[in-house]
Each structure stands twice: as structure tokens, then as C-alpha cells.
Amino acid sequence: MELLEKYKSSITQDARVTLSNKFLLSEMEINIFYLLVSQIRQDDDDLKEYVINLKDLELLTGRTQKKGTLLKVCEKLKKQTIVLKDVVSVTDGKEYEFIVENLIGAIKKPKNKQEIRTTISPDVRQFYINLKKHYNKFQLKNLLQLKGRHSKRLYMILCAFQDTGWYYASIDELLNIFASKVGEDGQIEVKKYTAGSLKKHILGKAKEEIEDVTELRFEIEEKKSGRKVVGYKFNIISVDSPKFLKEYQQNPVFIRLVEECSLSIHQAKVVVDGIDTEMINMLLYQIQLARTNKQIKGNIGGYTITILKRSYPFLEI
Structure with missing residues (x-):
């Protein structure tokens, strides 16, 4: 199935076409696809491998991913194609009437690891960047939940x-x-x-x-x-922010939980309301240290939630 896009059309039009009837994804395919979207940056290396942590996916959705289902979902995602029209290729700088690319590259699941890895074509990256501009971090988390x-x-x-x-x-x-x-x-x-x-x-x-x-x-x-x-x-x-946000934005610990640890504003509120500030600062220091030492596998949000649930099982996040 093809996902037709005009590479040089407006960002708004790109996203609207993408979200129309040409883009038929199941719930789990959407989850994986948008976890990938959330990671992509304009300056990513062409050979960058993106890691989607399945434990993070479970924490965000509240549901366990079955092995057989995961394979079928990855097979379907791999079959999705995108047509870029009137485009200058990133790889060779030449103009093309169209380029047909896979929406997602090879998908690999390492043995004994709760993750999948994939790549994207450099020519498809701009499509992802355009799509991402329609969703802030909070909306992407909502989508997964x-x-x-x-x-x-x-x-x-x-x-x-x-x-x-x-x-x-x-x-x-x-x-x-x-x-x-x-x-x-x-x-x-x-x-x-x-x-x-x-x-x-x-x-x-x-x-x-x-x-x-x-x-x-x-x-x-x-x-x-x-x-x-x-x-x-x-x-x-x-699409206004929750009423509590204005007050909590004055709290530097709340801001750090959202910006540095990628928690949703609702999750950050639960943490601030339920844990002493001094303990949160100690937790933030430990997470920052783990990040510096490259001990965090997957995304920082999932790692933070895991640590919080382990230390404070009473928190409903």
C-alpha cells in the first residue's frame, strides 16, 4: 500500500494527507510508528539506528506486547511505502520526479532484549520531521495512552x-x-x-x-x-493545557521532570504531589548520572517511570 505525499507541499498538507485514509495502521503499528517519530531529529546521522524499547511501550500503554503479534506488526510496517514527488534527494543532491521508499527500514529484534531497532532513509527523514511538527511531546504521549x-x-x-x-x-x-x-x-x-x-x-x-x-x-x-x-x-x-499547569510550571522540579525526564505533565504532577522535593532531586541526580554514563537503554521517559515505580510503588503513573 502506498502513502502518497508531495515532498515540497506545505507541512500542514503533508500531515493531513498522512492522517487520511491512505494511512491504515493498527493500534500497535501506530504506537511503534509514533515512538519512532518522537525520536527523529533533523541532524540525525544517515546511518542512525533508532531503538524502540518494548518495556517503555508497555509502561506507556499499560499493555503487554505478545511476541507473535509483534512480528506480524513489524512485517506490516515494513511493507508500507511512501512516494516522494518532485524531490531533491538528500543522498546525491539530484532532482527526481519521484522516489519510492519504504516508510521504515529493516526492523530487527535482538535476542534476549526487549527492544526493536530500525533505520529510515535520509530522503524520508524530512517527511517525519514535517509530521512531527504537528505534535508536541505531550500529544505524542496522549496518542500512546x-x-x-x-x-x-x-x-x-x-x-x-x-x-x-x-x-x-x-x-x-x-x-x-x-x-x-x-x-x-x-x-x-x-x-x-x-x-x-x-x-x-x-x-x-x-x-x-x-x-x-x-x-x-x-x-x-x-x-x-x-x-x-x-x-x-x-x-x-x-486543546488548552490543564488548569493545574500554570501553577506547576513555577516549580523547577516539575519542569525538570517534564523537560529532562520526558514525563507527561500529568505524570510529573503525580510525582511532585506524592514525593518530597529533596527525594525527587536525588532521583533526578541518579537519572542524570545514568544518562552521562550511558546506562539508559531506550528512552529516558520509560527509564524514569521504571525507577519511580520501583522506588515508589504507590505512585499511580
């Missing part, structure tokens, strides 16, 4: 359209996004829903989870042609 596949897809789309304040899609477009899957033969299969059942069983349930887990608030508005519902408009009411 959402459990439903439909919730993840809708959250991805609405975050990308938060600058406009709304997003509209026809019923057919929504079915392609939320009721599609790739069959064993590689063909896209679309399950049929009426407009009412689509809203009740997919969009409505996704809205409930999104508003329970994140600060995103939106209304779903019917659009009709005569008496027939032909689409839905999503009016984004608020």
Missing part, C-alpha cells in the same frame, strides 16, 4: 487540524479512515456503516476516550444534503 485504534486515528487528525479549529469529512471518507483494514490479499476492505451507526459506535466512542484521556475537546456536527447525513464536521473547542 489512548487504547482504541479509532481514538488514536481521530486524535491524530484533530491535532493536525487544531490550527484551523475544525475538520470535515464525508461519510465515505470517514468509512475509509475508520472502517477500513488491509486484507490478507493486500486489498483494502471497508466495512459498511450507516451515518448514525458510524457516529454512535465509532466516532462517539472515540470521542469519549479522547476527552477522558486528553485535554482535546470537540463537537461532532452533522452535515446534510436534504434529509440525508452526508458527512460530519468536527469543531475543535479546546
Whole structure:
């Protein structure tokens, strides 16, 4: 399946096309893909190998990844391709009408290690950078903590359209996004829903989870042609930060937990509320020392949560 992109089009348009019906990923594929997105930097070495720690993934999602499922997910991700049009190649500096690349490079799982490793093509990196600009660290964590596949897809789309304040899609477009899957033969299969059942069983349930887990608030508005519902408009009411954030941003320990340890603002609040400041500073020193000595495998956020849960099992993070 191809993910069509115009390499030189606007960043906003890139992300919106990506999040449309051309990008059909399962819940676990989305988790792995966006953990990869969160790591990529503009100045990364062309041969850089990205490490996705499976324990971190379990901590962030609250679910164990089964070995057989992991292999199938990696196989599906490896088959995804992207077409870059009207592009100057990073590798040789020449102009090309199009370049067809894998969305993700070879995926390897070392023996006796809870991690997978992968690479990306230098020519695909800009696509990832453009996509990443639509999501801050907090939103990426929210995406991983959402459990439903439909919730993840809708959250991805609405975050990308938060600058406009709304997003509209026809019923057919929504079915392609939320009721599609790739069959064993590689063909896209679309399950049929009426407009009412689509809203009740997919969009409505996704809205409930999104508003329970994140600060995103939106209304779903019917659009009709005569008496027939032909689409839905999503009016984004608020993506404001939580009320507590303004107060806690004055706390330097809270800021360090978010910026240095990659905790979400909610996780950092739990730590600040539940542990003495002196003990947190000691913990931060230990983590900084482990990072300096290159003892941290995987991402710093997962490592910090592991240390916190080991030392303070009563914390609900």
C-alpha cells in the first residue's frame, strides 16, 4: 500500500494527507510508528539506528506486547511505502520526479532484549520531521495512552487540524479512515456503516476516550444534503493545557521532570504531589548520572517511570 505525499507541499498538507485514509495502521503499528517519530531529529546521522524499547511501550500503554503479534506488526510496517514527488534527494543532491521508499527500514529484534531497532532513509527523514511538527511531546504521549485504534486515528487528525479549529469529512471518507483494514490479499476492505451507526459506535466512542484521556475537546456536527447525513464536521473547542499547569510550571522540579525526564505533565504532577522535593532531586541526580554514563537503554521517559515505580510503588503513573 502506498502513502502518497508531495515532498515540497506545505507541512500542514503533508500531515493531513498522512492522517487520511491512505494511512491504515493498527493500534500497535501506530504506537511503534509514533515512538519512532518522537525520536527523529533533523541532524540525525544517515546511518542512525533508532531503538524502540518494548518495556517503555508497555509502561506507556499499560499493555503487554505478545511476541507473535509483534512480528506480524513489524512485517506490516515494513511493507508500507511512501512516494516522494518532485524531490531533491538528500543522498546525491539530484532532482527526481519521484522516489519510492519504504516508510521504515529493516526492523530487527535482538535476542534476549526487549527492544526493536530500525533505520529510515535520509530522503524520508524530512517527511517525519514535517509530521512531527504537528505534535508536541505531550500529544505524542496522549496518542500512546489512548487504547482504541479509532481514538488514536481521530486524535491524530484533530491535532493536525487544531490550527484551523475544525475538520470535515464525508461519510465515505470517514468509512475509509475508520472502517477500513488491509486484507490478507493486500486489498483494502471497508466495512459498511450507516451515518448514525458510524457516529454512535465509532466516532462517539472515540470521542469519549479522547476527552477522558486528553485535554482535546470537540463537537461532532452533522452535515446534510436534504434529509440525508452526508458527512460530519468536527469543531475543535479546546486543546488548552490543564488548569493545574500554570501553577506547576513555577516549580523547577516539575519542569525538570517534564523537560529532562520526558514525563507527561500529568505524570510529573503525580510525582511532585506524592514525593518530597529533596527525594525527587536525588532521583533526578541518579537519572542524570545514568544518562552521562550511558546506562539508559531506550528512552529516558520509560527509564524514569521504571525507577519511580520501583522506588515508589504507590505512585499511580
